[in-house]
Amino acid sequence: MKFSDEFEQRFAEMITHYPTKRSVLVPTLLYAQDEVGYVSDEVISELARRLALTQLEVRNVISYYSMLTTKPRGKYNVQVCTNIACMLRGGEEIFEHCQQKLGIGHKGTTADGLFSLEEVECIGGCSWAPAVQVNYDFHENITTEKMDSVLDEYRKKGTQ
């Protein structure tokens, strides 16, 4: 299967960093997911082949890491932290607000495929809580109004 040149360049470089090939697996799965949108069967068989692993071994690793998914999801994955520090400052209300606004629940995807929603564990925004991550971008000190404008921004970006 075809990955981007950037992916291939990074892969070729990273594989020289370790005494065993499979060491590149975890970060590589995440980069592959970023390109394909999820860890597809094709990605699994390709990485298994490259790293001389069985597909089962790759799947075993995937199921351990919470950022990896084998199911397609929205273009923008809205991850709302509701862990203790965020909970004390309204993280649950933000999550509830997103559910209503997007009309989907935890790990749901909107019909237009633009947004997915996820209630996540601590993302390291405790001192700037409540914190939200959309794909890899942090949005902090979130209020419901701010959340609305964040979602609007991505909607605009995604439908252009």
Added chain:
Amino acid sequence: MAFLVSHPDEVKIVSKRFGLGATNIDRYLELDGYQAARKALTMQPDTITNEVKNSGLRGRGGAGFNTGLKWSFVPKQSSKPKYVLCNGDESEPGTCKDRLIFEHDPHSVIEGVMIAAFAVGARTGYIYIRGEYRYLSVIMQKALKDAYARGFLGKNIFGSGYDLDVYWHGGAGAYEVGEESALMESLEGKRGIPRIRPPFPAVVGLWGGPTVINNAETLASVPHIILRGADWYAGLGPAKNGGTRLFCLSGNLERPGVYELPMGYNLKKMIYDVGGGIPNGRKLKAVVPGGSSTPCLTADEIDVPMDFDSLTKAGSMLGSGGVVVLDDAACIVKFALRTMKFYRHESCGWCIPCREGTDWLEKTLMRFHAGGGIKKDIDNIQYLSENMLGRTFCPLGDAAAMPTIAFVKKFRKEFEDHLEGRACPFEKPGVIEQLPVLA
């Protein structure tokens, strides 16, 4: 980009380059960058280790083990290659300090890895950054590239004849990987399941070779110790607790933020003075002093110096420096439930006491918070937790049990207020679906 704060009581060492553009290697060099690594290369390895040992620097990830002592466990001779591994899998709820270090001062971590490598004779180092921190791994990859371009990494560093490679590595979402043996498994491309110890990583680590594993903040502190000396660093904090710490203040505070304060700084002062106290005219109910795994302190227990030994004496732990403050509108049962939900989610399932314990505790607490609890459940929560302690490969089981025991012991009345069909006294009516009481 994380927002920076400051307070006059701060002693800025690890954070001294924050906000000064030190991700740029030239700027870093202007700010004494790579001076410590240069100096360390002229020192004997044992001298470096002793200097770090005498500085009283203790692991900033949570365990608080003397860093120099940890390095000294690495055998001098080894048939297998030695490694240095920087733990940047920061995931303990309440903790957001390593993020700032990577964002503002990535070269200080690289320099720390270099010095650790010189001390133990390692030729390869890895800097592991959690998957969620993608923008930080981009910053780190650039920093490493710049360091190689200047000849600070690679072959014959600073003309010393010493070869050292340092690489970046990324996770993909797992709290447990912050535990050192699980971290190594993850770096080897596997599920992050803990290894049994002994043997400890210092003897048998990555690919079977001796491995030094230190937290990012620990390693970022090392260059400062090498440049300014062990005595200076040790003198900043109380005995055996050298230096400063990045304290992450969060929760119900007027001015949450990450502040660098000397070890031993008074917790009460930290909450009311540095953090600005409790907003909205509320009162303090409890503090989780060192990340979600540490037993809470009540409002009467906060007149305590924030160092490893004082917090242990107070029945808690300094942990990862995540100070989470709860006001009197917070429900302890709900807080305990959210904490347990996290540990249930993160338990890898390898050890039965942790896998089953976290699941049962979450279910019990959930029922409890929804009014479906009965009196003997309160003792059961404590009993179950106590039976998880020390019975797992990695400390995740303890991390789930320890705070729960403290919540039950210190806030028993709040648990009693939820009993037998009563709605949570802190929640608006109708918000939680009431569960039936199981007799």
